[in-house]
Amino acid sequence: MSIIEENAALAAQLAKYSRLCYERRLVGAAGGNLSARVPGQDVFLVTASGVALRDVEPANLVAVGLDGKKVDGPEGLRPSKETSFHLSIYRVRPGANAVVHVHPPYSVVYASARMPIPLATVSAVLKLKQGLVACEADPGSEDLCLNVTQAVETAAQNVNVLLMERHGVVSWDKDLCAAFDDVELVEDTAKIAYLQAMLQGGPGRESNLAAMRVLDLTKPVSDKTPFYPTDPPYSMTRAAEFARDGVNVSRIQTGAHIGSHVDAPLHFVGGATDVASMPVESFFGPAVAIACPKASGQNIEVADLLGTDIRAGDIVLVHTGWEQRGNGPEFFQDGWPGFSVEAAKWLVARKIKAIGGDLPSVDNPAGVKAGAVVHKTFAAAGLPIFEALVNVKKLVGRRFMFFGLPLRLVGCEASPIRAVALFE
Numbered sequence: 207m208s209i210i211e212e213n214a215a216l217a218a219q220l221a222k223y224s225r226l227c228y229e230r231r232l233v234g235a236a237g238g239n240l241s242a243r244v245p246g247q248d249v250f251l252v253t254a255s256g257v258a259l260r261d262v263e264p265a266n267l268v269a270v271g272l273d274g275k276k277v278d279g280p281e282g283l284r285p286s287k288e289t290s291f292h293l294s295i296y297r298v299r300p301g302a303n304a305v306v307h308v309h310p311p312y313s314v315v316y317a318s319a320r321m322p323i324p325l326a327t328v329s330a331v332l333k334l335k336q337g338l339v340a341c342e343a344d345p346g347s348e349d350l351c352l353n354v355t356q357a358v359e360t361a362a363q364n365v366n367v368l369l370m371e372r373h374g375v376v377s378w379d380k381d382l383c384a385a386f387d388d389v390e391l392v393e394d395t396a397k398i399a400y401l402q403a404m405l406q407g408g409p410g411r412e413s414n415l416a417a418m419r420v421l422d423l424t425k426p427v428s429d430k431t432p433f434y435p436t437d438p439p440y441s442m443t444r445a446a447e448f449a450r451d452g453v454n455v456s457r458i459q460t461g462a463h464i465g466s467h468v469d470a471p472l473h474f475v476g477g478a479t480d481v482a483s484m485p486v487e488s489f490f491g492p493a494v495a496i497a498c499p500k501a502s503g504q505n506i507e508v509a510d511l512l513g514t515d516i517r518a519g520d521i522v523l524v525h526t527g528w529e530q531r532g533n534g535p536e537f538f539q540d541g542w543p544g545f546s547v548e549a550a551k552w553l554v555a556r557k558i559k560a561i562g563g564d565l566p567s568v569d570n571p572a573g574v575k576a577g578a579v580v581h582k583t584f585a586a587a588g589l590p591i592f593e594a595l596v597n598v599k600k601l602v603g604r605r606f607m608f609f610g611l612p613l614r615l616v617g618c619e620a621s622p623i624r625a626v627a628l629f630e
Contacts, residue, residue: 209269209278211461212252213244217264218296220251223382224262230374231309232389235419238374239286242382243296243303248272252292254283267615272296287346291354295378298358302366302378309374312396317369321518323392326399334391337361341556341557349555360513367392372519374573374577375458375585378404380602381417404431421626423595425533432537434566437461462620466594468562468612472619478585482616488590491559493521493608495601500526500543503570508552516556521608524563525598537566537594550583562610595625604629 209245222244227233227240238259239616241252252267253259268279274293276285286292316323320339325331340357343349354376357368367377367388379390425431433439437460446455461577462467462481468489471478498510506524516522531537545553545561545568553561561568561584568591569580584591592610606629612621 209244209249210264210267213251214264216242216244217267219382220253220267221262221264223386224253224259226386227308227389228258228260229304230390232310232376234309239288239292240307240382241286241289241292241305242286246304248296249277250289250292250296250434252285252289254279255286257283258358273330281298281309282340288350290346290348290351291376294351294355295358295376298355301380303380303589304382305376305378306382306385306389307370307374307376307528308389310389310393310396312400313373313375315400316396318372319372320371320519323369324399324402326395326402330391330395334367334395335365336367336369336392337365338368338515339517340368340373340376342373345373346492352555353567356512356575382607384436414579417529418628418630419628421467421597421600421629423597423608423627424623425594425596427460427622431465432535433461433464435470435538437463437489440464460622462582462615462618462622464622466556466592466596466610466625467620467622469581469585469591469593469612469620470618471588473585473591474581475585480616481612481618481621482614484588484590486611488588489559489611489623490607490609491521493523493601493606495523495525495603495604495606497599497602498524498526500528502543503541503572504543505546505570505573506543507546509551511549511552515605516553516558518557520556521560521562521592521610522553522558523561523595523598523601523608524565525602527599527611529564529594529598530598541571542566544573546570547579548581550580554583554587554589558589560590560592560610561589562595564595566594568593581591592623592625597627602628602630 224240236258241250251267256264257266268285269277270285271277290494338357341353343353375384375389379385440460443457445457446453448454470481472480496514498506498512527541569578606627610623610625612623615621
């Protein structure tokens with residue numbers, strides 16, 4: 207007798223809840239996939255690739271091992287192409303016996319905006335335990351499996367639901383009934399929250415901009431502003447003076463990296479994009495500030511970033527505490543902290559939009575001497591690098607809009623900026 211025949215009751219349940227997902231409009235066409243653990247074994251029944259959930263029967267299920275290899279099922283049928291992240295969930299959460307992945311429309315609206323679903327009902331407050339939004343990746347890809355796995359690993363142990371950016375919802379629970387109930391609760395909550403938001407945002411509602419605050423993140427620039435030891439200093443003189451000429455006109459001489467500034471890829475990569483050629487959209491957008499307290503010469507590591515609310519498309523700002531050194535020469539002394547190469551690669555893999563913080567440089571002095579690999583890693587991904595910001599500490603734990611617009615300096619590798627955060 208085959209594995210699926212030996213577990214006929216479980217196969218019937220998997221078929222039942224697959225069809226229910228379709229009937230309840232949690233999925234359309236041939237999307238979505240479900241799986242269930244064979245009791246007491248690392249063997250799993252999975253819906254087959256190309257079989258719509260409305261058509262699932264015990265006869266068209268597939269069984270796989272924890273390694274993803276098919277161990278039972280009709281000839282010619284393959285397990286769902288997204289089986290890999292199901293199996294990763296089972297590895298990370300050994301108490302899980304069922305996984306349901308569907309594409310319910312209201313939940314996808316929130317997933318696409320990378321917003322957790324507001325807990326709009328009493329039931330949601332009591333029962334809905336959602337984790338961070340898993341970053342977007344191609345369906346069935348290794349990147350998608352990695353993103354889901356990392357989101358599950360960093361979630362609290364009571365979390366059993368994740369939104370997947372522009373993709374859907376995945377839940378895991380003790381059995382198929384519980385996992386199905388989880389996704390139904392998610393979609394019901396998302397629909398109510400969306401309708402509430404539509405009601406509150408109707409005609410006559412005052413603009414939210416009136417309630418927004420602006421925080422300046424920019425160092426003041428003067429002849430006292432610290433500068434990198436090998437860079438030209440800042441100076442300002444009067445080409446015309448009011449007392450003599452009836453008008454003030456200033457002459458400014460400075461390095462492009464003075465004070466709060468942005469580096470373009472051209473800074474450390476010959477022939478790369480200059481600051482004038484980068485799209486203006488590169489320099490503003492949704493942002494998050496992360497607390498990464500570091501001492502002289504220490505690096506921000508991947509471990510410092512795990513579990514934080516970093517989303518694809520975010521501008522990520524770090525607060526290390528180095529800005530406390532103020533606006534004097536000590537800002538560039540004693541081996542400031544930077545990023546490790548591994549942390550830089552991890553951030554690029556998260557598909558962030560830009561990086562920055564209160565650091566003099568994203569490479570610490572040892573990193574600069576070693577070839578500025580962190581700069582080059584971000585540059586290769588086309589990311590702007592915002593350095594020497596202030597007041598980042600006041601933003602830790604918030605989501606906000608960041609603006610760090612440079613001058614359009616043709617052929618230049620960097621530019622001073624006026625950096626601001628806009629938040630409720």
